[in-house]
Amino acid sequence: MEISTEQVGDALAVKVRGRLDNYWTEHLRTNLEEFVRGGAHFIRLNLSEVSFLSSAGVGLLMLTYRQLKEIGGTLIIASPSDNPATASDLP
Numbered sequence: 001m002e003i004s005t006e007q008v009g010d011a012l013a014v015k016v017r018g019r020l021d022n023y024w025t026e027h028l029r030t031n032l033e034e035f036v037r038g039g040a041h042f043i044r045l046n047l048s049e050v051s052f053l054s055s056a057g058v059g060l061l062m063l064t065y066r067q068l069k070e071i072g073g074t075l076i077i078a079s080p081s082d083n084p085a086t087a088s089d090l091p
Helices: 022-037 055-070
Strands: 002-008 011-020 042-053 074-079
Touching (some): 002 022, 022 042
Parallel strands (some): 042 074
Antiparallel strands (some): 002 011
16 A cells, blocks of 8 residues: 655645555554644545455544544545445455
8 A cells, every 4th residue: 555645735635545455444544643643634535546445444434534523624535446346346
């Protein structure tokens, strides 16, 4: 997984590339927590290059959304993946 960031006005644009499975979800969670602790309360998440999205990844997105909402921030999925594979797609 690759995570890149760019400050765009008052928003932190976060681009994620690769798989958002159980293993990499923890890596993204750690990064998102660091961004919020660093003052990023408006996060625009670009998932256009995510090839796999697990239920753990979905759970992280919901958790981050709720945490930001509690502090007056927001999480926006600015560019969702067109068609990420999910566990139901696996043989």
